[in-house]
Amino acid sequence: MPSNKKHSWKHKHLLDVDSLASTEYKSIFSLAEKYNKLLNNKKMIKKTLSNVNIFNLFYEPSTRTRASFELAGKLLGANVINIASNISATQKGESLINTIKTINAMHSDIIILRHEDSGAAYLASQNTDKSVINAGDGSHAHPTQALTDSYTLLRKFKSLKNIKITMVGDIKHSRVARSNILLLTKLGAKITLCGPKVLIPKSFSTDNKSRSKEFSFKNINIEHDLDKAIKNADVIMALRMQTERQHSKNIPSLKEYAKKYQITNRHLHSINKNCLLMHPGPVNEGVEISKEVAESSLSQIEEQVSNGVAVRMAILELIYLNN
Amino acid sequence: MKTLIIKNGTVIDPNSRLNKKIDIEIKQGKITNMKPKIMLEKKHEVINAKGLIIVPGFVDLHVHLREPGFTHKETIKTGSLAAAKGGYTTICAMPNTEPAIDTVKSLMNLNHIIKKDAAINVLPIGAISKKRLGNKLTPVASMQKNGIVALSDDGDHLDDESMMIEAMKKSKQFSIPISQHCEEQALVHNGHLHEGWVSDHLGIKGRPREAESNMVKRDIAIAEKFGGHLHIAHISTKESVKLVEKAKKYNLTVTAEVTPHHLDLTHESIGVSNIGAKIQEPLFNTNMKVNPPLREKEDVDACIEGLNNDIIDAIATDHAPHSFSEKSVVFEKAPPGISGLESAFSIGMRLVQKKKIKFEKLIDKLTYGPAKAWNLNEIKGMEGIGKIKIGHNADITLINKSKKWTYSKQQIISMGKNSPYIDNVFQGKVVMTLRRGKIIFNHRKLEVL
Numbered sequence: 001m002p003s004n005k006k007h008s009w010k011h012k013h014l015l016d017v018d019s020l021a022s023t024e025y026k027s028i029f030s031l032a033e034k035y036n037k038l039l040n041n042k043k044m045i046k047k048t049l050s051n052v053n054i055f056n057l058f059y060e061p062s063t064r065t066r067a068s069f070e071l072a073g074k075l076l077g078a079n080v081i082n083i084a085s086n087i088s089a090t091q092k093g094e095s096l097i098n099t100i101k102t103i104n105a106m107h108s109d110i111i112i113l114r115h116e117d118s119g120a121a122y123l124a125s126q127n128t129d130k131s132v133i134n135a136g137d138g139s140h141a142h143p144t145q146a147l148t149d150s151y152t153l154l155r156k157f158k159s160l161k162n163i164k165i166t167m168v169g170d171i172k173h174s175r176v177a178r179s180n181i182l183l184l185t186k187l188g189a190k191i192t193l194c195g196p197k198v199l200i201p202k203s204f205s206t207d208n209k210s211r212s213k214e215f216s217f218k219n220i221n222i223e224h225d226l227d228k229a230i231k232n233a234d235v236i237m238a239l240r241m242q243t244e245r246q247h248s249k250n251i252p253s254l255k256e257y258a259k260k261y262q263i264t265n266r267h268l269h270s271i272n273k274n275c276l277l278m279h280p281g282p283v284n285e286g287v288e289i290s291k292e293v294a295e296s297s298l299s300q301i302e303e304q305v306s307n308g309v310a311v312r313m314a315i316l317e318l319i320y321l322n323n
Numbered sequence: 324m325k326t327l328i329i330k331n332g333t334v335i336d337p338n339s340r341l342n343k344k345i346d347i348e349i350k351q352g353k354i355t356n357m358k359p360k361i362m363l364e365k366k367h368e369v370i371n372a373k374g375l376i377i378v379p380g381f382v383d384l385h386v387h388l389r390e391p392g393f394t395h396k397e398t399i400k401t402g403s404l405a406a407a408k409g410g411y412t413t414i415c416a417m418p419n420t421e422p423a424i425d426t427v428k429s430l431m432n433l434n435h436i437i438k439k440d441a442a443i444n445v446l447p448i449g450a451i452s453k454k455r456l457g458n459k460l461t462p463v464a465s466m467q468k469n470g471i472v473a474l475s476d477d478g479d480h481l482d483d484e485s486m487m488i489e490a491m492k493k494s495k496q497f498s499i500p501i502s503q504h505c506e507e508q509a510l511v512h513n514g515h516l517h518e519g520w521v522s523d524h525l526g527i528k529g530r531p532r533e534a535e536s537n538m539v540k541r542d543i544a545i546a547e548k549f550g551g552h553l554h555i556a557h558i559s560t561k562e563s564v565k566l567v568e569k570a571k572k573y574n575l576t577v578t579a580e581v582t583p584h585h586l587d588l589t590h591e592s593i594g595v596s597n598i599g600a601k602i603q604e605p606l607f608n609t610n611m612k613v614n615p616p617l618r619e620k621e622d623v624d625a626c627i628e629g630l631n632n633d634i635i636d637a638i639a640t641d642h643a644p645h646s647f648s649e650k651s652v653v654f655e656k657a658p659p660g661i662s663g664l665e666s667a668f669s670i671g672m673r674l675v676q677k678k679k680i681k682f683e684k685l686i687d688k689l690t691y692g693p694a695k696a697w698n699l700n701e702i703k704g705m706e707g708i709g710k711i712k713i714g715h716n717a718d719i720t721l722i723n724k725s726k727k728w729t730y731s732k733q734q735i736i737s738m739g740k741n742s743p744y745i746d747n748v749f750q751g752k753v754v755m756t757l758r759r760g761k762i763i764f765n766h767r768k769l770e771v772l
């Protein structure tokens with residue numbers, strides 16, 4: 001991966017990947033690579049964020065994303081304050097805006113927000129002069145996960161142009177899928193979406209004419225048959241079944257879902273030998289993928305987790321040093 | 324009261340098809356003379372309307388004034404003043420207040436507030452069902468005697484078919500329109516914007532177009548079978564426009580209104596910071612959240628065509644003011660509604676400037692169109708609503724067609740600043756509104772001859 005010394009970053013916030021320029025995500029990737037090497041070799045890391053106060057404001061339970069941000073901040077020397085939903089004032093009915101205003105007044109520098117409603121990070125960013133990083137908003141976006149996934153793939157493929165990526169599962173309720181689709185198509189990948197009809201938005205397909213031209217997706221098709229969808233894939237991304245967001249009656253049960261869409265040992269024989277398997281976690285074992293597959297040599301799940309720390313270090317540094 | 328002369332203006336009156344330079348004489352609040360040149364006398368007070376268009380005071384069939392019950396959003400006083408600024412002299416108030424207007428008692432209370440506070444004619448609409456719960460009809464006869472001009476459970480659709488049949492029978496019996504908010508509740512449950520690519524993109528559940536058209540279809544079928552006057556409130560899909568067209572062909576008493584925002588904006592606007600600007604990132608603007616939701620371009624075009632072909636009878640604002648803090652939440656938690664009284668005419672002018680609708684048509688749909696849709700002129704004392712006619716009340720609006728102005732938040736009179744049009748530059752402005760010959764809104768001190 002090329003590492004250019006001068007990193008480009010012009011956003012105050014990281015709310016989604018839509019608005020990122022290619023120079024910006026390339027900066028993230030190259031800086032992440034630097035930190036990845038330092039971490040892997042147990043080298044000293046310069047405390048570029050010493051005296052920086054980072055607030056982790058999580059309205060939804062999360063272990064890995066929160067820990068990943070916390071570690072990333074601490075490795076760069078920042079003070080990281082965790083506010084979990086169970087202790088945050090939201091429980092007492094304080095509005096999101098008021099909580100943001102309170103944190104804004106607490107000498108904060110960066111606010112990392114995870115929220116159950118789509119658009120929450122946008123609302124937060126409009127009500128603070130501090131930088132906001134979206135750590136997942138409703139079903140809308142999860143930019144740091146998408147950047148981690150693309151970074152993980154770029155370490156394997158050098159370029160994602162024409163790389164065939166099949167996403168399997170609950171696309172409809174998945175913020176990971178949304179951000180990944182936007183970023184991966186920008187990077188030139190070809191995407192196939194696979195899953196039950198009710199869980200795949202029709203308008204995501206390139207054939208769909210309801211989008212106006214300037215917003216239309218390139219290189220996305222929908223295939224409901226799992227075997228067909230993964231047959232020639234270079235990468236399979238299994239998505240978590242978002243049972244907490246699935247309210248419609250016609251959504252299949254986890255059991256029914258697993259029967260048709262679980263990636264199991266059986267599939268390992270029919271797919272590309274070098275096909276990579278990803279999952280943003282946490283895995284519902286025996287639902288999206290079987291235990292054997294999760295532990296197979298194709299699985300990138302642990303790598304995604306460790307890369308996530310380096311990517312978040314890069315994001316925190318770029319945002320702080322350029323604002 | 325001095326005799327008032329409005330001089331040198333061009334009068335457009337859709338009812339009489341008048342479009343001509345004419346002077347107007349007003350005595351005791353009534354129009355007493357109209358002719359090309361009224362000679363001025365010393366006792367006259369004069370408004371020089373040179374370069375201005377003189378039209379009937381606008382009529383709005385769909386306004387939420389929030390009082391009683393929600394006076395932190397709007398009051399009869401602030402809402403009617405906002406209306407006057409928008410060029411309106413007659414507005415119809417939706418009954419989804421607290422308490423709802425579902426009894427003679429609550430209606431009398433409302434009438435009392437109107438009498439005390441309203442700057443213009445405020446005509447009450449009664450609820451179709453008790454507490455707007457959709458399961459028991461309100462006393463139509465006695466409410467009509469006390470001034471209601473229509474029935475509506477607006478905000479919600481009356482899903483229960485047998486109730487709708489009963490309501491339409493009452494409509495027929497008492498010659499009173501039923502203004503229906505057509506969106507099947509089961510289908511729009513938990514939906515927050517039009518179901519389409521934007522809702523997919525934002526990860527928010529949508530409100531499908533069928534939720535509207537299915538119910539327009541059902542309600543027209545009921546009107547066909549049982550009679551009565553069905554009025555489709557805020558029509559928004561191309562399918563619904565088609566259905567109303569068909570109903571009119573069959574000579575059913577079906578009328579329809581459309582809002583200014585459904586004639587101008589699409590669901591794509593929800594992802595745009597400034598209307599017309601290219602999308603950068605979705606901004607979840609809660610001021611674009613409204614029910615029925617902003618639809619697609621084809622729907623906007625169908626609604627405009629519907630106006631031009633008189634399938635749609637009226638432009639109605641669905642003025643729905645909310646407080647700033649109520650709208651300052653995530654999109655899914657924000658209440659739906661747009662504050663619309665002060666921008667309606669100027670949004671209409673945009674369509675005129677884009678040559679999508681003729682100026683005379685716009686004026687018709689803001690004045691005589693709505694009055695005729697609900698037969699308001701057949702109600703005693705309301706014969707002159709939506710008209711400029713000798714012998715009737717001088718409810719008159721003066722327009723400057725070319726005046727450019729910025730719709731700034733500070734200038735909004737309504738308590739609801741929840742508009743997607745804040746800071747838009749418009750061309751065409753209401754400069755003066757008269758009610759019963761009295762100036763109730765004056766954009767600037769006009770020259771007195």
Ligand SMILES: [Zn+2]
Nearest residue numbers: 477478504556
């Ligand atoms: Zn309504």
